[in-house]
Amino acid sequence: MGAILQVDQVYKYFGGVKANENISMTVTQGSITGLIGPNGSGKTTLFNSIVGTHPIDKGSIKFEDKEVSALPVPAVAKLGLLRTFQQTRIYGKLNCIDNMRISAKPSRDNLFSVFSAIPNELNDKAEHLLSFVGLYQKRKLRAGDLSFGQQKLLELAMALMNEPKMLLLDEPTAGINPTLINGIINRLIKVNEEFGITLLVIEHNMRVIMSLAQHIFCLAHGQLIANGKPEQIKKDQRVIDAYLGVQ
Amino acid sequence: MNQKAILYLALLAFGIAVPFMFPAYKLQISIMWILVVLSLTWDVQGGQMGYNTFGNIMFFGLGMYICSSFQIGIFFPLAEWTASGGEKTFIHTPTQFFQGFFIGIIFAGIIPALVAAIIGYGILGLRGHYFAICTLGLAIAAGELAGGIELVGAGQGMTSPPWPKNIGDTELRSEFFYYICFVLMISTFLFLRWAYTTRFGLVLNAIRDNEDKAEAMGINTMRYKISGWVVSAFFVGIAGGLMGNMIGYIEPVETAFAGRTFGVFMVVMAILGGKGTLWGPVIGAIAFHIFKEGFWTFFLGWQYVALGALIVIVVIFFPEGIMGWLREKYPDRFGEVIDEEDRKAQVELK
Numbered sequence: 235m236g237a238i239l240q241v242d243q244v245y246k247y248f249g250g251v252k253a254n255e256n257i258s259m260t261v262t263q264g265s266i267t268g269l270i271g272p273n274g275s276g277k278t279t280l281f282n283s284i285v286g287t288h289p290i291d292k293g294s295i296k297f298e299d300k301e302v303s304a305l306p307v308p309a310v311a312k313l314g315l316l317r318t319f320q321q322t323r324i325y326g327k328l329n330c331i332d333n334m335r336i337s338a339k340p341s342r343d344n345l346f347s348v349f350s351a352i353p354n355e356l357n358d359k360a361e362h363l364l365s366f367v368g369l370y371q372k373r374k375l376r377a378g379d380l381s382f383g384q385q386k387l388l389e390l391a392m393a394l395m396n397e398p399k400m401l402l403l404d405e406p407t408a409g410i411n412p413t414l415i416n417g418i419i420n421r422l423i424k425v426n427e428e429f430g431i432t433l434l435v436i437e438h439n440m441r442v443i444m445s446l447a448q449h450i451f452c453l454a455h456g457q458l459i460a461n462g463k464p465e466q467i468k469k470d471q472r473v474i475d476a477y478l479g480v481q
Numbered sequence: 482m483n484q485k486a487i488l489y490l491a492l493l494a495f496g497i498a499v500p501f502m503f504p505a506y507k508l509q510i511s512i513m514w515i516l517v518v519l520s521l522t523w524d525v526q527g528g529q530m531g532y533n534t535f536g537n538i539m540f541f542g543l544g545m546y547i548c549s550s551f552q553i554g555i556f557f558p559l560a561e562w563t564a565s566g567g568e569k570t571f572i573h574t575p576t577q578f579f580q581g582f583f584i585g586i587i588f589a590g591i592i593p594a595l596v597a598a599i600i601g602y603g604i605l606g607l608r609g610h611y612f613a614i615c616t617l618g619l620a621i622a623a624g625e626l627a628g629g630i631e632l633v634g635a636g637q638g639m640t641s642p643p644w645p646k647n648i649g650d651t652e653l654r655s656e657f658f659y660y661i662c663f664v665l666m667i668s669t670f671l672f673l674r675w676a677y678t679t680r681f682g683l684v685l686n687a688i689r690d691n692e693d694k695a696e697a698m699g700i701n702t703m704r705y706k707i708s709g710w711v712v713s714a715f716f717v718g719i720a721g722g723l724m725g726n727m728i729g730y731i732e733p734v735e736t737a738f739a740g741r742t743f744g745v746f747m748v749v750m751a752i753l754g755g756k757g758t759l760w761g762p763v764i765g766a767i768a769f770h771i772f773k774e775g776f777w778t779f780f781l782g783w784q785y786v787a788l789g790a791l792i793v794i795v796v797i798f799f800p801e802g803i804m805g806w807l808r809e810k811y812p813d814r815f816g817e818v819i820d821e822e823d824r825k826a827q828v829e830l831k
């Protein structure tokens with residue numbers, strides 16, 4: 235399988251803060267890849283760089299061999315590269331179904347489709363995906379009234395509604411009741427296997443990422459310090475040191 | 482569904498019958514319909530999209546000036562009209578009057594819409610308070626600017642073409658404008674009612690709730706924000722054109738770019754009725770107009786204090802407006818229900 239995402243020597247500084255320094259990584263098409271590292275190590279910054287939230291200082295980011303580092307956020311999303319947010323983002327005053335309906339890719343997308351009708355078929359698809367994440371019964375509630383964990387699930391369902399090729403998930407289990415975490419892991423595996431979506435997952439919980447990812451990259455202090463299979467990463471002294479806070 | 486149809490028909494019948502039922506209040510109720518238009522269109526930005534704007538009054542003034550300028554300018558030299566106070570030297574024949582009015586109203590919609598597209602492209606990238614303050618500045622500047630243009634009478638203002646004397650009395654005049662106002666209000670309402678069912682409506686709400694998320698999901702938000710402002714400017718511009726004709730006299734800061742009155746009213750009405758709902762701005766405008774007309778005279782000299790107090794009361798006690806308060810009270814009436822029976826597709830989270 236070829237690479238779907240290639241990050242090549244990417245630098246991102248915030249003033250004096252070296253959030254990302256010389257990061258290179260490749261994500262294989264169809265894989266589940268992990269991105270780990272202590273708090274503040276630059277994981278979210280790298281996601282932001284990939285999807286175009288901010289311009290990078292140096293380097294190249296290619297999605298399906300197309301340079302995307304200079305594209306604005308919506309343009310990257312339209313290519314099929316979507317992200318979810320660490321601080322979950324949903325449309326709080328809209329109900330779940332509407333959150334889903336507005337997340338689908340429109341069949342036409344130009345100035346004249348601004349006032350286009352939203353096809354009815356989307357309702358079925360929305361309901362199907364909401365039941366996939368276990369929110370079917372809540373579909374008519376305002377998204378803002380859901381619990382934090384349910385909002386995370388809704389955000390996942392919204393991403394699926396868009397039929398992306400690749401999903402960047404920023405800490406999908408953070409702040410979620412531990413009893414629900416296995417449910418999320420199972421769903422992510424299904425998303426990958428059945429929907430065929432490549433996943434790049436930021437995860438703080440080592441147990442989760444070990445059971446999910448086939449390949450893991452580890453950041454510390456803005457730099458890539460290790461990458462390899464989960465078993466290798468688990469034993470890697472630099473990773474252990476980074477997580478224990480040793481320089 | 483049937484209940485709704487009856488409601489709509491009753492309102493329509495009421496609107497049509499007003500000139501016969503309350504002949505003395507024709508002008509007042511015409512202005513009420515204009516207020517509904519201002520409130521509904523303000524809500525496109527302020528409510529549905531979550532962008533507070535103080536700039537929509539710009540389009541009102543622009544429409545007012547443009548309408549009258551066309552009405553006059555296509556038949557007579559505009560500069561001489563404004564210099565001489567108009568009607569003394571030039572008189573529209575009935576045909577000229579109605580042709581001019583028709584053309585004026587069309588441009589009163591189109592030109593503000595174009596202006597909204599251009600300005601919107603420049604400033605709709607601003608978020609939150611920055612956008613609000615920027616629109617406030619633009620609205621004030623627009624009034625000053627109009628006050629400096631000799632062609633439209635500068636600070637003195639200008640008259641709009643008077644009703645042709647030979648085709649009927651002032652009763653006919655106010656009936657004519659009444660129905661045009663009513664049709665404008667219905668058109669605005671129906672257009673928005675439809676637009677909110679399309680992608681447009683959902684995207685505006687998505688922008689309101691989380692614009693970064695909308696962009697991250699691939700939505701070109703700028704396109705929708707500009708479209709929304711163009712729609713508002715179009716209807717507000719026409720409302721301005723009508724208002725100028727009804728008052729008969731256009732003054733740059735008091736009637737046209739009237740930020741202190743209509744500019745504030747449109748915000749208050751939408752909030753009073755319930756931001757971000759279809760009916761809220763309608764109910765808010767009607768309630769506000771009745772309050773204003775009913776009580777204005779009791780507050781001689783204190784009207785603006787009373788208005789200020791009303792704003793404070795609404796913002797503190799009914800931040801979500803009348804509709805929001807109803808929704809809070811009867812959520813199920815607004816379709817917010819947990820589906821208990823329909824478990825067929827439910828997959829339990831294990």
Ligand SMILES: Nc1ncnc2c1ncn2[C@@H]1O[C@H](COP(=O)(O)OP(=O)(O)O)[C@@H](O)[C@H]1O
Pocket residue numbers: 248251252253271272273274275276277278279280
């Ligand atoms: N927009 C920003 N402006 C300034 N500094 C930032 C910004 N975003 C992140 N940082 C800094 O960059 C570093 C990496 O942050 P982040 O990427 O959020 O880490 P992680 O997601 O790995 O916890 C931190 O020191 C953080 O304070």
Ligand SMILES: [Mg+2]
Pocket residue numbers: 277278279320
């Ligand atoms: Mg982070």
